[in-house]
Amino acid sequence: AQTVTQSQPEMSVQEAETVTLSCTYDTSENNYYLFWYKQPPSRQMILVIRQEAYKQQNATENRFSVNFQKAAKSFSLKISDSQLGDTAMYFCAFLNAGGTSYGKLTFGQGTILTVHP
């Protein structure tokens, strides 16, 4: 079974600065996908960024980028030029592409990010 660990329960950052959220995972699979989801106070889960395990290149989406280290099973999220609207709970998630847990998202514990003005 896969496990996803987010070791930072809470983080804070000043507006316009950069912050990195950590995520590690454990799997014996070789083909999988990794995600970061954002959950603001409205509770609506929003997909922030997606990484395919077989791609070496790190995914980027505007101010959001990841550092994907497959051998280390690490998948951190970097938020540049932080904005007040980035304040939310962030979840790291793993999606297996095969095997018995195919198609099921496994989530980490979440990190609460607060952006201060």
Added chain:
Amino acid sequence: DVKVTQSSRYLVKRTGEKVFLECVQDMDHENMFWYRQDPGLGLRLIYFSYDVKMKEKGDIPEGYSVSREKKERFSLILESASTNQTSMYLCASTPEEGWHYGYTFGSGTRLTVV
């Protein structure tokens, strides 16, 4: 845009009641999921369904059941609600083709069992 709608945003029920949480998606997705979210534990999978009339247990199915009579609707049932089922419940869906692009979530039902 795909929309996943959960019928109640907040719900308060009494211990022992039978509780139905409803989820409807409007984009003809084959796959639907129920998660519960608790502080410090993240989201944990309760049940999922890959097709109508189909259901599979997730990681924490005890005390829950599900029903999927129509493709667009996936119901979570608490047969006899208990206080330890007080939680946030999130429904999600994904198409059979394109499941690897991630889930679309509803905005959650916060259930309190008293």
